[in-house]
Amino acid sequence: MNKIQPKTLFTGKNAIYLPTCHSTNETAGEIIQKGEIMEGTIVITDNQTRGKGQRGNTWHSEKGQNLTFTLILKPDFIPVNEQFRLNMAVSLAVYQTLTEFLDEKLKIKWPNDILYGDQKLGGILIESLISNRIINYSFIGIGLNINQGNFELPNATSLSNLTENGLYDREELLTSLLENLEKQYLSIKQGKDVFLKDNYTENLFRRDVWSEYKTEDGVFEGKIRGVSESGKLIMETKFGLKQFGTKEFEYIY
Template identity: 45%
Template sequence: MYKILANTIFLGKDVHFLPDCHSTNDTAIQMVRLRQASEGSIVICQHQTKGKGQRGNNWISEPGKNLTFSLVLKPDFLDTSEQFLLNMCVSNGIRRILQEYIPFLKVKWPNDLVVPGFGKIGGILIENTFSGSLWDYSVVGVGLNINQVDFNHSKATSLSKVTGNNFDLEELFRLIVTHIEQSYVQLKKGKHQEIKIEYLTHLYLINELAKFEAEGREFMGEISGIDSYGRLEILTETGEKRIFDLKEVKFLE
């Protein structure tokens, strides 16, 4: 199951399949530290029991129904201030393939995948490690709801629930990794502006009036973009431009 990928350049040439694990990110980080994994290595788990999401949330997944995996990258061609470029790059790659099945799928800042009207279908958690001012490695955790249809969270959905179809997990895994690699090669070539434009084009609620919460107060505004550090830019109803980092603003839907 989940064999070495033949159609990629470097991603997925070293695949570690685990029937069960706490977190593929934790496992991949440990393997890198023990020099058991390097750039392109992938850890994929059939049943992840303590998956991690943004804001410290847990990612709960039904065994054998979804895709939970982590891949190792070494984006040392980027400056450490350009971390969000990697987020955008990976988000673009995954969104491209999933939009073939759900055309109206969006990326919700910073890197959740949502289907408007249905809920969250997946998320990406990138953990970067640095040696001083130098980029050491990145572990990219991906959790996607594919064939699971029952959730204990009303804001969650899946590819199967939205489309009504069942999917071959191995084939979808191969396609997703291929698209991530294509996007990563684009990043390596320095196509930063193209990556950002693509990310913003498919960003959830961009240029739409919506309700947010910051510092305990609700306000109306429109997402107008992101800055060079990946912080969210919101233009309020009063015309004020506000910039938020992760955990500083909440979407109220």
């Protein structure tokens, strides 16, 4: 997995392969603490023993079957109050990579899970080092279920399970994903991301569909409409439009 050759300017040109590690995001952070490192470096492992997900959840992945890696970027050109643009760009890159194999049931679950129908195919966790309102480094942690056959969680699935086309070449998929990631990233850097939010919103899970959600006040019906500039989810309710942060509501299936 450390011999990939993506057709990129810098993304994935330097790969740090670890047979086993607790968390590629944590490892990437430790590497940065030791000094400067080339932007676009990826930390990748075949066995992540303590992977992290949204809301402090654990990301479970079977050894040698999936893609678990962290991409190190230096998005100091993105204002701190607009950092959700990076989230959208990464989510779209993953989505675009998988559309080669899957149909329109593939969706992005806000803020950055990848679903097929109601089943989870992958997740993204972005952690950043910020000082003086400048994003010095971002660690783009990505976990994608590729060849795993069985899961502890009932709503989890893999690309292999969904397509029944046998096992996939993980290096080929990683190469394609890194190329898409760089295209999306450079579109922001070059100011060519005018349709970024529209493209992200268009592919959101449950967009324009009345569904049930849960808050600490109880269950309510809502219809996802889009995202705000700061990345909050905009939802239509019977009381009008409301905005939600990541820990302010739960999806009900």
